[in-house]
Amino acid sequence: SLADKLQQTFKKLRGRGKLSEGDVADALKEVRLALLEADVNFKVVKDLIAKIKERAIGQEVLESLTPAQHVIKIVNEELANLMGGTQSRIVIASKPPTVVMLVGLQGAGKTTTAGKLANHLKRQGKRPLLVAGDIYRPAAIKQLQVLGEQLDIPVFTLGDKERPVDIAKKAVEQALSMARDIIIIDTAGRLHINEELMQELKSIKQTVRPHEILLVVDAMTGQDAVTVAEAFNNDLGIDGIILTKLDGDARGGAALSVKAVTGKPIKFAGMGEKLDALEPFHPDRMASRILGMGDVLSLIEKAESNLSLEKAQELQKKLRKEEFTLNDFLDQIEQVRKLGPLDQILGMLPGMGKIKQLQGMDFDEKEIKHIIAIIRSMTAKERRDPSIINGSRRKRIALGSGTRVQDVNRLLKQFSEAKKMMKRLQEMQKSGKKGGGFK
Numbered sequence: 001s002l003a004d005k006l007q008q009t010f011k012k013l014r015g016r017g018k019l020s021e022g023d024v025a026d027a028l029k030e031v032r033l034a035l036l037e038a039d040v041n042f043k044v045v046k047d048l049i050a051k052i053k054e055r056a057i058g059q060e061v062l063e064s065l066t067p068a069q070h071v072i073k074i075v076n077e078e079l080a081n082l083m084g085g086t087q088s089r090i091v092i093a094s095k096p097p098t099v100v101m102l103v104g105l106q107g108a109g110k111t112t113t114a115g116k117l118a119n120h121l122k123r124q125g126k127r128p129l130l131v132a133g134d135i136y137r138p139a140a141i142k143q144l145q146v147l148g149e150q151l152d153i154p155v156f157t158l159g160d161k162e163r164p165v166d167i168a169k170k171a172v173e174q175a176l177s178m179a180r181d182i183i184i185i186d187t188a189g190r191l192h193i194n195e196e197l198m199q200e201l202k203s204i205k206q207t208v209r210p211h212e213i214l215l216v217v218d219a220m221t222g223q224d225a226v227t228v229a230e231a232f233n234n235d236l237g238i239d240g241i242i243l244t245k246l247d248g249d250a251r252g253g254a255a256l257s258v259k260a261v262t263g264k265p266i267k268f269a270g271m272g273e274k275l276d277a278l279e280p281f282h283p284d285r286m287a288s289r290i291l292g293m294g295d296v297l298s299l300i301e302k303a304e305s306n307l308s309l310e311k312a313q314e315l316q317k318k319l320r321k322e323e324f325t326l327n328d329f330l331d332q333i334e335q336v337r338k339l340g341p342l343d344q345i346l347g348m349l350p351g352m353g354k355i356k357q358l359q360g361m362d363f364d365e366k367e368i369k370h371i372i373a374i375i376r377s378m379t380a381k382e383r384r385d386p387s388i389i390n391g392s393r394r395k396r397i398a399l400g401s402g403t404r405v406q407d408v409n410r411l412l413k414q415f416s417e418a419k420k421m422m423k424r425l426q427e428m429q430k431s432g433k434k435g436g437g438f439k
């Protein structure tokens with residue numbers, strides 16, 4: 001039968017001892033797309049893929065992994081390596097004060113990050129001093145002062161009449177008399193890099209000789225972040241990077257490119273507007289995020305061994321013919337439940353982390369029971385064609401299942417999400433494992 005044939009194909013795939021060129025090429029096709037989609041610089045992707053190919057082909061496949069999973073594992077490691085491998089820290093001067101200078105374009109998050117960094121260091125027992133070095137933006141000094149007040153950290157300012165280089169110099173002189181052991185200089189940005197900005201930053205650098213010049217870049221700007229980082233590194237010279245706004249829908253590809261292109265490590269990541277939303281940067285975590293595919297392959301693998309092939313085939317057929325109904329959804333949920341905790345299963349799907357947040361789709365056991373109850377309260381006709389479920393039907397279903405109308409609404413939304421998701425999975429299976437999908 002077809003099912004037998006498929007099972008044999010999988011056995012063959014699993015039984016392989018070494019990664020073949022074909023295995024690697026298949027897996028890397030998807031990786032390449034994922035990276036480009038995550039906004040990783042084209043050249044960086046090209047170099048990386050070449051490197052991974054070279055490293056992967058001929059490697060012994062770990063017993064617990066399929067060839068494709070093994071390739072993904074190598075990709076993850078290489079991505080983390082590219083971003084510096086391990087976490088890097090701020091260099092603390094042997095003789096205080098340590099001078100940290102934040103640079104970057106307007107709106108990148110310098111002033112906010114100055115506050116966050118001061119907060120972070122204060123929690124580590126340091127005594128930071130914030131320095132208001134942006135004298136051009138009307139409210140810049142005030143902005144820093146407000147942050148300082150919130151954090152109970154002093155802010156050094158000479159108003160907007162003195163040159164930033166003099167402000168920085170006097171701040172360093174005063175730090176010790178104020179018993180501050182680390183000073184964080186907030187500088188002015190511009191909309192674009194220009195000579196005037198660079199000259200100002202260079203003169204501060206030459207005068208106060210910072211221990212750390214940290215470039216603040218906005219992760220949301222994607223490829224532009226790379227251009228900016230390259231320019232600042234070439235012109236001014238930087239020691240590290242702080243990537244802000246990673247809490248938004250920045251795909252994070254910039255993180256990878258920025259390190260690859262400048263050779264300078266990312267030291268912190270900004271994860272929100274609040275003053276505690278700064279985290280030390282972890283390359284390995286970022287690698288998984290950039291890959292953005294969760295652990296698709298292991299999910300597929302798990303599904304293969306648990307779902308009966310016949311059933312899966314049937315579903316695939318229905319999906320293709322757009323006949324996937326709430327009955328099938330119910331079936332599917334009960335099948336998937338056998339695979340393990342749903343959170344974990346969903347986490348393995350690409351992009352699901354995000355979708356879960358957006359749709360409030362945090363399935364738990366209680367919710368699963370609700371879902372099952374709701375579907376069971378529907379008529380056969382409703383299960384076949386949810387589009388007929390209007391307001392009064394929703395009310396009836398909610399009553400019948402002991403849930404609320406908004407639960408019914410949510411389920412219907414989840415159903416349509418699941419439908420889309422399964423289509424995606426199906427497409428992935430097709431392109432990811434030649435002969436491995438349920439055809």
Ligand code: GDP
Pocket residue numbers: 104105106107108109110111112113189216244245246247248269270271272273277
């Ligand atoms: P500057 O011009 O470089 O000093 O940038 P600001 O510090 O004034 O920040 C510009 C905007 O970005 C402000 O609205 C900040 O609240 C926001 N911002 C900074 N860092 C982050 C971050 O990590 N996440 C989010 N969501 N917003 C941030």
Ligand code: MG
Pocket residue numbers: 110111112134140186187
């Ligand atoms: Mg600012």
